[in-house]
Every structure is written in C-alpha cells, then in structure tokens.
Amino acid sequence: MTALGHLPTPANTVAPERDEGHRRGPAGYLLMIPGTVWLALFFVLPTVTLAASSLYDPSGSLLNGYQMTWHWQNYTEALREYAPIFLRSFLYAFAATVVCLLLGFPLAYAIAFKAGRWKNLMLVAVIAPFFTSFLVRTLSWKFLLSDNGFIVQTLSSLPAVPDDLRLLATPFAVITGLAYNFLPFMVLPLYASLEKMDPRLLEAAGDLYASPVNGFLRVTLPLAMPGVVAGTLLTFIPAAGDFINDELLGNPRTRMIGNTIQQLFLQAGDVATASALSVTMMVVIVLMVLVYVRKAGTEDLV
Amino acid sequence: MPRIRRTRPVLPPGLVASELSRRSFMRSAAAAGGLGIGVPSLLSACGTEGTGQTAETCKSTDRSSSEKELVWSNWPEYIDVKGKQLPTLEDFEKESGIDVTYNTDVNDNNEFFAKVQNQLGDCQPVNRDIIVLTDWMAARMVKLGWLQKLDHANLPNVDQNLVQNLQGPDWDRKRDYSVPWQSGFTGIAYNKKYTKPVGSFEELMTRPDLKGRISLLKEMRDTMGFMLLLAGADPTDFSDNDWQKAIEQLESGVSSGQIRRFTGNDYVDDLNNGDIAACEAWSGDVIAMQYDNPDIEWVVPEEGLALWSDNMLVPNKAYHKTNAEALMNYYYEPETAARLAAWVNYVCPVQGAKEAMEKIDPSLVDAPLIFPDEAFLAKAFSFKSLDESTAKQYDTDFSQAIG
Incomplete structure (x- = not known):
C-alpha cells in the first residue's frame, strides 16, 4: 500500500462519489449489452447448435435433413474410433508446451531483467512474427526442414547422423512447428509476471544465504507462477486444437484431432461425429484447465 | 520459514485475470451448467429439414433479356x-x-x-x-x-x-x-532428378526407395479408383467387399510410412523441390509444371487412367x-475451344478443336493429354456414381484411412 492510502480523507468528499457510483448502476448494465449480445450470438448460439448436431441421428443426410434424436452413441463411437488421435494431440501439445516453457522462461527472464535499453526492441522481436500470416510462417518451416534443404543436408553429412535423415513430415516437425507458432503466447505472460518482480527480493534472498538456484526456486519461480500458468494454458489449448502445423509439416500418421474434425466436417460430411469430437474436445480441455488451475494454486497467489 | 509476501501478480488482460479466481471460475461453470439444463428443448429444435429441391419447390426467373x-x-x-x-x-x-x-x-x-x-x-x-x-x-x-x-x-x-x-x-x-468445361486425367508424375522412372501404382505403393517420398490425392474418387484397381476390382463397378480390400490397400500404405502426404493441388511444390519424388497427379498441372521444370515427367499408370470432367452448372x-x-x-465453337485448350492444357471436350488447334499451336495437335485418341481413352475409367448414403460411408472410410 502506498503512503497515500493511509492519509485520512475527509468523509464528505468521499461519500458523494460513492453515491454517484451507485447511481451509475443502470449505465453499467447498458454498457454490458453489446458484450452480452456478442457472446450470445457468437458463443452461446454456436455452442448450442454444436451440442445439438453432436446428437444428430447419424443416418441423416443433407437430402433428408438431420434429426436431433439424442443419439449419444455418436460420442462412444467417435471416441472408440478416434481416441488414439485425441491422445496424440494432447501429447504433441504437451511436448510443444514444455519446449515453449524451456525456451520462453530464459527469454522472458532476459527481457525483464537483463535487456536494459534493448528491452523494447526484444519485446518487438517477440511480437514481430504476428505481422506475417501464421500460414506463411509455417510454410517457411516446410522450406527450412525440406529433405533437400540446408539443415537436413548439413546434418546428414555429419558422421553420427544417418544419411537418409528426414525432418519434414515427422512428429518432430509438427512439435517444432507448434512450439514455434505459440512461443510468443508463452513469453508475453511470463514477461508480464517477471517484470513486476522486485529484483531486490533476490538480493534479500542472497543476503539470507540462499544459493542462486535456491533463490530462483523459492523466489523467482513462485512469483512467476501466474505467468507460467497463463503461458502454458495459452500454449497448450490452441496447440491441442491446431491443424495447420500437422497439415503442412506432418504425415498421415501424425494426424491431430483438429485435422480429423476438419476432414469429417468438410470432406466426409459426417456432421454428427465431427460435432461429437468438437464437444468432447471442449469438455476435456475445460476439465484439464480446472484441474490444472486448482493444482497450480494461482488463487493462493492473488 | 517466513513466507515471502507476495505481490499482486499482473496478468495480461483477458487471461486468468486476478479477479477470476478458481471459485468464480467454478461459479460461472456451474452457471453454464444451469443454462445447460434449460436448453434441451432448444436442442431438440436444432434438427434440420431436408434440403432437396425440385423444379416445383424452387422456381427461378430469368432476367437475361433485360440484364445483359x-x-x-x-x-x-x-x-x-x-x-x-x-x-x-x-x-x-x-x-x-x-x-x-x-x-x-x-x-x-x-x-x-x-x-x-x-x-x-x-x-x-x-x-x-x-x-x-x-x-x-x-x-x-x-x-x-x-x-x-x-x-x-x-x-x-x-x-x-x-x-x-x-x-x-x-x-x-x-x-x-451440365456442360463439361474441361476434362482431365489422373495419373502419376515423378521428378526424374530424384528417382528412377515410376510406371505404376504398384511401384508407387511398394518400392522401398520411394518410402515416405510419395503423395496421393485427397480426392476420394481419384485415389480409391487406383486402390480398387490394385485390389483387382473395377472402379466403374465394384462391390462393398472390393471396397474393403481397396481401403486395406490404402491403410497398409499409410501405416508402413510409404505415403508421406495426402494433398490437393499443393503436391506441385513438393514434387518440384524433391520432397516428394513421385505422386498421383492431375494432367494439366503437370504439363504446366513441365514448362518451368524439365525434370517432371507424367506417366500413364499401367493400371489405367482416371478420367474426370469439370462441369458448368x-x-x-x-x-x-x-x-x-x-x-x-x-x-x-472449335476455334474458341482450341484457344482455351492451348492455354489450360487440360483435355478438350470439344470436337473439331483439334483441327482448329493447327492454326493456333501445331505442337499441341498431337498432345494426347489435350486431344486423347481412342487407344488412350480405352485405358481411362470413371468412378462409379454413388448414392448419398454410400458416398457418405465411403467418404468416412476414406477419411479414417488417410489418418
């Protein structure tokens, strides 16, 4: 608390302000209207239709129409058929999140504490890739990892590496692509957390005979936890549903759930199964987030 | 150990903002659940009508005489x-x-x-x-x-x-x-800089030196036509049993890692730079590629050729x-058709265009991929037409097989 907060303030100057605040009540609700309408139109309505179409009678067709018959077997069938792909998506997303955390933490730390006058430039460098399209950036990875490209050719000329080394169209390429594309979403929240940290706390830890490692584990890391939680969520959730990286960098055996849903909706026209998969995906992610936020205990930090 | 007094963390806006504690999160989740109980009746209303139309249910007016x-x-x-x-x-x-x-x-x-x-x-x-x-x-x-x-x-x-x-x-x-706009063949293309000649789908699907270096098309009918041929069936007339065998053929190509990708038009780049050595390809694309890259070859697969048309509707x-x-x-009009064919390089559906082509580009008159002769057409097949529910079943089988 600042010193100002402790200054005695004359009651008569505060009270009217509060009253005014109460009178502004209806205005607040009015201001909520655009947001509420937006949410209803673009979130609630699509979610309801999605849930409904996941319960369509699977024998429906465009010609005869689809009936909502509470056919919950769509879910069991979708899961029986596509459970391995679900598992794979979460695995890839998890791997990409770990890579992002390992790369992002030192980077965010460096920007927050060590960059000095280069701080803004480094931040711009993190954000700059957003100025080009996601698709173009992923396509350039395709070029970088190409079988006849510089990287693969150089690596396979090394003695310990097999001559027919391949990077593109492998799980490695997919995870690399995911990690690359979502790295800024990890770095920015981490930076926001670390930047608020008072460096004198570390000095104090040192004064109390904490080793640098101990200081990091007991001071820096706990204070960075909100950033870690936010960053991992922001990386993991979109990565699990991503389909561009696998589409461009993967092979048929690296299919992720996003690709399957897209394929079922647009190519096979299997609306019911595709919706069932989408709903399952949403539910699983929400549950994972709940458990994670609870375990990570950010509430304790607030 | 005394606990460090933790400062209030500042999160990026829109995130797990400090106000959004777990408790309020749970509360809103419960609210959403409560909403869920209210929606079943809404859900039931979400079925869709059949979308078939007839000349009686959907009448169109023609304003051509007044609007040019x-x-x-x-x-x-x-x-x-x-x-x-x-x-x-x-x-x-x-x-x-x-x-x-x-x-x-x-x-x-x-x-x-x-x-x-x-x-x-x-x-x-x-x-x-x-x-x-x-x-x-x-x-x-x-x-x-x-x-x-x-x-x-x-x-x-x-x-x-x-x-x-x-x-x-x-x-x-x-x-x-319908009136055909252009037709085309589906066959095999390969880049001779990166592989020995490829003559058949059999080779494409089994040759060890092509492992992980071939692509097939995402168009179900193109790819499955050839899989059916490999399984010994006729794509113009086959049974469900044949279909199963053909799907297994495709699945084995996927699980062995022989097939690197399933593509649309984008096989062109991969074939050009050698990431893909050989692939299933459309004739017009390949002719267009050959102008820029003389290493690209197009072959008529030993199994046959898929013939398709795009139609004006x-x-x-x-x-x-x-x-x-x-x-x-x-x-x-034959002259117009020939001018068009000389540019797009697809199979020309217009009789007389071949003669008209002599005046436009004599080198293309004998191109079998633009003006195929009887012998060439004899190798071509078209995929049998499917009713709505079979098509959906086959599309689903195909989606599952390709990953």
Whole structure:
C-alpha cells in the first residue's frame, strides 16, 4: 500500500462519489449489452447448435435433413474410433508446451531483467512474427526442414547422423512447428509476471544465504507462477486444437484431432461425429484447465 | 520459514485475470451448467429439414433479356490469360454484349459446396450464374435438385461438338443440367532428378526407395479408383467387399510410412523441390509444371487412367440462365475451344478443336493429354456414381484411412 492510502480523507468528499457510483448502476448494465449480445450470438448460439448436431441421428443426410434424436452413441463411437488421435494431440501439445516453457522462461527472464535499453526492441522481436500470416510462417518451416534443404543436408553429412535423415513430415516437425507458432503466447505472460518482480527480493534472498538456484526456486519461480500458468494454458489449448502445423509439416500418421474434425466436417460430411469430437474436445480441455488451475494454486497467489 | 509476501501478480488482460479466481471460475461453470439444463428443448429444435429441391419447390426467373450480365465462378488458372486480360472471355463479351464477372473462387469441391449449401438448400440465390464443379459433385447437386434445367435449343454447338465419351454420364444422361468445361486425367508424375522412372501404382505403393517420398490425392474418387484397381476390382463397378480390400490397400500404405502426404493441388511444390519424388497427379498441372521444370515427367499408370470432367452448372435462382447458355455455347465453337485448350492444357471436350488447334499451336495437335485418341481413352475409367448414403460411408472410410 502506498503512503497515500493511509492519509485520512475527509468523509464528505468521499461519500458523494460513492453515491454517484451507485447511481451509475443502470449505465453499467447498458454498457454490458453489446458484450452480452456478442457472446450470445457468437458463443452461446454456436455452442448450442454444436451440442445439438453432436446428437444428430447419424443416418441423416443433407437430402433428408438431420434429426436431433439424442443419439449419444455418436460420442462412444467417435471416441472408440478416434481416441488414439485425441491422445496424440494432447501429447504433441504437451511436448510443444514444455519446449515453449524451456525456451520462453530464459527469454522472458532476459527481457525483464537483463535487456536494459534493448528491452523494447526484444519485446518487438517477440511480437514481430504476428505481422506475417501464421500460414506463411509455417510454410517457411516446410522450406527450412525440406529433405533437400540446408539443415537436413548439413546434418546428414555429419558422421553420427544417418544419411537418409528426414525432418519434414515427422512428429518432430509438427512439435517444432507448434512450439514455434505459440512461443510468443508463452513469453508475453511470463514477461508480464517477471517484470513486476522486485529484483531486490533476490538480493534479500542472497543476503539470507540462499544459493542462486535456491533463490530462483523459492523466489523467482513462485512469483512467476501466474505467468507460467497463463503461458502454458495459452500454449497448450490452441496447440491441442491446431491443424495447420500437422497439415503442412506432418504425415498421415501424425494426424491431430483438429485435422480429423476438419476432414469429417468438410470432406466426409459426417456432421454428427465431427460435432461429437468438437464437444468432447471442449469438455476435456475445460476439465484439464480446472484441474490444472486448482493444482497450480494461482488463487493462493492473488 | 517466513513466507515471502507476495505481490499482486499482473496478468495480461483477458487471461486468468486476478479477479477470476478458481471459485468464480467454478461459479460461472456451474452457471453454464444451469443454462445447460434449460436448453434441451432448444436442442431438440436444432434438427434440420431436408434440403432437396425440385423444379416445383424452387422456381427461378430469368432476367437475361433485360440484364445483359453474368457471374461465373471457376477454378483458378482455368481460363486463358494474356497479361491481365482474358482473351476468349473478352471476345465473348464483345460478341454478345453480355458483361461477365469472372471469379476464381472454386478451390475445392467440398469447400465450395459448404459455401453454397445453406442458400441452395433453402432455395435462396447464391449470386452466381455459372459454377464449375467436378462430375461427382455435379451429380450430387443434380440429385439434390439444386440446378436449373438447360435449354438445349440455346446450345446448338454443345449438341454438335461435345465429344462422344462425355455425352451421357450416368448422373445426367441427356446433359440436361451440365456442360463439361474441361476434362482431365489422373495419373502419376515423378521428378526424374530424384528417382528412377515410376510406371505404376504398384511401384508407387511398394518400392522401398520411394518410402515416405510419395503423395496421393485427397480426392476420394481419384485415389480409391487406383486402390480398387490394385485390389483387382473395377472402379466403374465394384462391390462393398472390393471396397474393403481397396481401403486395406490404402491403410497398409499409410501405416508402413510409404505415403508421406495426402494433398490437393499443393503436391506441385513438393514434387518440384524433391520432397516428394513421385505422386498421383492431375494432367494439366503437370504439363504446366513441365514448362518451368524439365525434370517432371507424367506417366500413364499401367493400371489405367482416371478420367474426370469439370462441369458448368446453373444453380437455382440464378437470374441469367439464357446468358449462361450463350456462354456455354460460345465455348463449344472449335476455334474458341482450341484457344482455351492451348492455354489450360487440360483435355478438350470439344470436337473439331483439334483441327482448329493447327492454326493456333501445331505442337499441341498431337498432345494426347489435350486431344486423347481412342487407344488412350480405352485405358481411362470413371468412378462409379454413388448414392448419398454410400458416398457418405465411403467418404468416412476414406477419411479414417488417410489418418
């Protein structure tokens, strides 16, 4: 608390302000209207239709129409058929999140504490890739990892590496692509957390005979936890549903759930199964987030 | 140990903001759950009606006599171009006085279908007078009753010049709803800089030196036609049992890692730079590639060739059907067809264009991929037409097989 907060303030100057605040009540609700309408139109309505179409009678067709018959077997069938792909998506997303955390933490730390006058430039460098399209950036990875490209050719000329080394169209390429594309979403929240940290706390830890490692584990890391939680969520959730990286960098055996849903909706026209998969995906992610936020205990930090 | 007094963390806006504690999160989740109890009745109302139309349920009016205009949706790079001009199309505009808006917004049959299905299913205009779609998708539209019947009195050139083998496909026996725009073959292409010649799908699917270096097409009918041939069945007439065997054929190619990708047009780049050594490919694409890269070869697979056409269709509620027919008729003049074929390099469906080609580009007169002869056509097959539920089943099987 600042010193100002402790200054005695004359009651008569505060009270009217509060009253005014109460009178502004209806205005607040009015201001909520655009947001509420937006949410209803673009979130609630699509979610309801999605849930409904996941319960369509699977024998429906465009010609005869689809009936909502509470056919919950769509879910069991979708899961029986596509459970391995679900598992794979979460695995890839998890791997990409770990890579992002390992790369992002030192980077965010460096920007927050060590960059000095280069701080803004480094931040711009993190954000700059957003100025080009996601698709173009992923396509350039395709070029970088190409079988006849510089990287693969150089690596396979090394003695310990097999001559027919391949990077593109492998799980490695997919995870690399995911990690690359979502790295800024990890770095920015981490930076926001670390930047608020008072460096004198570390000095104090040192004064109390904490080793640098101990200081990091007991001071820096706990204070960075909100950033870690936010960053991992922001990386993991979109990565699990991503389909561009696998589409461009993967092979048929690296299919992720996003690709399957897209394929079922647009190519096979299997609306019911595709919706069932989408709903399952949403539910699983929400549950994972709940458990994670609870375990990570950010509430304790607030 | 005394706990460090923790400062209030500042999170990026819109995130797990400090106000959004776990408790309030739970509360809103519970609220959403409560909402869920209220929605079942809403859910039940979410079924959809059948979207089939007939000439009675969906009547279209023709304003061609008063409005000299036409909107045409076609695939990219599917018409002759000179600089920024479209020579044959501009000649048509001059000749007929009809103002044509030419859009290249068809990239994929399924994608385009998804774009127009809500309007056409509800008998609403899609603001396009001609759309160009591949046989099987055109067949689907015919079955759904989404197309206007053409008046052959306005199409004398089509009646006279349409090549024999395209005259009566089983989905539109009298060409009442469709007129072929261009046809093409599906075969094999390879890059000779990176591999020995490839002559058959058998080789493509089994040769160890091609492992992980081939791609097949995402178009179910193209790819499965060849898988059926590999399984010893006939793609023009096969049983469910044959289909199962063909799917297994494809699955084994996927699980062994032989097949690197399933692609649309984008195999072109991979083949050019050698990431893919050989692939299933469309004839016109490959001829176009050969102008830039002499290492690309196109071969007729030993198993046979898939033949398909893209068709000009007039959707329901298009207001300029007579104008559209005038355009179709114009492109069936042999000279015009030859000028077009010389640029797009696909199979020309117009009789007499071969003779007309001598004046335009004599080197193309004997190109079998533009003017195939009888012997060439004898190797070609078209995929049997499927009813709605079989098609859906096969599409699902195919999606599962390709990953």
